[in-house]
Amino acid sequence: MLKSAFTLLVVIGWNSNVFAQLPDPGFEIDRTTAIVITDPQNDFLSPDGVTWGVVGESVTANNTVENLETLFQLAEANGIKVFISPHYYYKHDHSWKFEGALETLMHKITMFDRGDQLSTEGFDGSGADFLERYKKYIDKDFVTVVGPHKVFGPEQNDLSLQLRKQKIDKVILAGMSGNLCVESHLRELLEDGFEVSVVGDATASAIIPGYDGNAAAQTNFRFIASHVYTTKELKEELQK
């Protein structure tokens, strides 16, 4: 009853050039496509945020703040839904018994802190709040803010469900930080069966001695996504 054996394709002359010509599968924007933005929050994007000392260089070099605003504008102009996956740490998260390196750091510097999900005291303008210039878009109906992720990926929130409940199958991904939350979202959305592209310069990452988070992110975006856009290329694509 076994299926007939699968004849292996003969691969003649394959060599490292195959990788040198890493495929670019491409990405077609259609009515099942949404934009997903991770962590457009003060602690990452404001010079007053707790991580500016290490992400500021990359945010500035990539022009991330402006590029993310362009994404909101392109979405609104083109009838594309935007989903935001934010990061909040609640009081009880500070009692976790183990954490990885960046988790430990984020907790130590009180990044994204908020009392709990039923408390909004002190939230407005805090590091956990959205960057002020994005609020006018986020308040509109084309933007949905899903529940908070708790480590780096959307495994703990309702992002995938909210996308599917709107019949979204394809995602254009951007946000902060590139090699942590954006990349974890990219990987999980892929496993969830979404077709995913990334806007490379609408992300930024921490750069510390010996470890260039932005280079890591851009490398992995290129290896993993269906396509890596620049903001300019995406804009031209949508204006065709």
Added chain:
Amino acid sequence: MLKSAFTLLVVIGWNSNVFAQLPDPGFEIDRTTAIVITDPQNDFLSPDGVTWGVVGESVTANNTVENLETLFQLAEANGIKVFISPHYYYKHDHSWKFEGALETLMHKITMFDRGDQLSTEGFDGSGADFLERYKKYIDKDFVTVVGPHKVFGPEQNDLSLQLRKQKIDKVILAGMSGNLCVESHLRELLEDGFEVSVVGDATASAIIPGYDGNAAAQTNFRFIASHVYTTKELKEELQK
């Protein structure tokens, strides 16, 4: 009924030095710890494998083949269970309607190909088979081979369940390739609530013009894991 507001800790004098001193939370090996190895298969680790042209440089530089064998030996000697998460592409996987860049490539070069899960014809010694020198360990009872992952992470297989069913809560991770399957396993195991360390030099990654997969992997391991071991350090730790 809201919980009392959470008072934000006052962070005095925090600056970029915090990141410069990226925490190293550490990892204590105990009886709830297992070793997880991804893709110890010919297509990655044999000079005859279909990806050697691009991963060979990193495999050789990191001494990955020998380091992975050391992990099998250390596990057996110290009563540590090993779980292998392999990669198989079946005939029907070749009819997928969309794929990311590396997925496209892997299918194109017939990497890890196997007819189906009820076929073993032509499997022995194929690119999908385990590296010959590891088989004497894998055949023993301390090693469990879980179902195949299908993209890069363990979301599509039973790795997490098999670990939990053996009361494993902590993972020492290694294997191929570093910035794809190892890193996706790291990220998903973290979201699944495992405490995870990585053996950095028991991984290797593709290096292609403009994109250093190994640098990306080592950077992200350092940011995300509880600790990054060298094989030598792990050996010393277990011999204490």
Added chain:
Amino acid sequence: MLKSAFTLLVVIGWNSNVFAQLPDPGFEIDRTTAIVITDPQNDFLSPDGVTWGVVGESVTANNTVENLETLFQLAEANGIKVFISPHYYYKHDHSWKFEGALETLMHKITMFDRGDQLSTEGFDGSGADFLERYKKYIDKDFVTVVGPHKVFGPEQNDLSLQLRKQKIDKVILAGMSGNLCVESHLRELLEDGFEVSVVGDATASAIIPGYDGNAAAQTNFRFIASHVYTTKELKEELQK
């Protein structure tokens, strides 16, 4: 920046009749629809299978064996893809350190046993093999057999991914056993964002003193799914 408060709809005259008139959202079969069948294997559906003593009554009453064959026929005739999610227990699964009631039983009676994923010895015609009369369909290209689930749901296999990679968003669900694997697949597919209907009489369940698994399954199908078909109704729907 908070979104304007959501005004609760005034619900006038709501009472228990609302539930008495439990909504039937309905299900429209289109080109994004597939049929998913769980465990069409001898141990459930053959009088020689290890569970026949307790599921036989329900299999016979529901006409499950014939109804499942009708689903294969309808699928082939109407160009609908079929995905099978099988159940295999490997040797290493028998060393699990804890299990629920039915898991314990399934292991005890060696249900669905198979050596491992690289062994097909003794598989043909075993309790883990597909019912003989279904093999002529399963061997064809419109049927995809995904990896095995390990408890009751598709969380440990690649069912969701395989469906999405074929651009499937809607599922017609059937198979064995109703209140265990079918229902766990229903619940997980729903959380994964699929629109799901069930063919109630193409399932069957264990009935033991004090516990009617079939009644439980049919109740929960009605509460949870978008629509519950009979095989006859589905046939008529497809012949319109």
Added chain:
Amino acid sequence: MLKSAFTLLVVIGWNSNVFAQLPDPGFEIDRTTAIVITDPQNDFLSPDGVTWGVVGESVTANNTVENLETLFQLAEANGIKVFISPHYYYKHDHSWKFEGALETLMHKITMFDRGDQLSTEGFDGSGADFLERYKKYIDKDFVTVVGPHKVFGPEQNDLSLQLRKQKIDKVILAGMSGNLCVESHLRELLEDGFEVSVVGDATASAIIPGYDGNAAAQTNFRFIASHVYTTKELKEELQK
């Protein structure tokens, strides 16, 4: 290199009595055990809640409100952590493009409605709020309220992660409603590798003409969980 073939155990004289003697694997409460309660909210448990007309009969018969309070008291007295998985529907959830039967109903009757996660206006005492008598427990530190689930199971929230981050491996489950959220939590926690018991009479379910949700729930709890407690039995167990 295949593992030696697994010899099937000879099962002599197995018959339906095996199921008649459905195993009761048992459950040992230790320091890795927590109590998880789903939806202890007014819309389910208060006579003023929107579902009382259909769940009231079962809530009263099972003595659910008092039994859940006993669980909070037992937890506090015995140093057992409690995790609450609540249900909130936000404004944007009302724009979903498809839903199953009960989802459709819950939205129609504005069950668990709350503006959004950054709004608490009108929340206090609403159908989405916790039952007043439980608040004095929930306000204490032994209780953690995780993010909201969005369909029936914990796939969209951080329950599993929060449990693991506290080194919890075993769960005693209760809450509302039995055959929907409790059962979906039971099934998903099992797939996530937790050892799970249920307190049968600290749940209740909708009973509508032709469909007894409570019978379905109690049947499936018995089939699936490691053990089904009564509140009285759990109390005695903890007082040993």
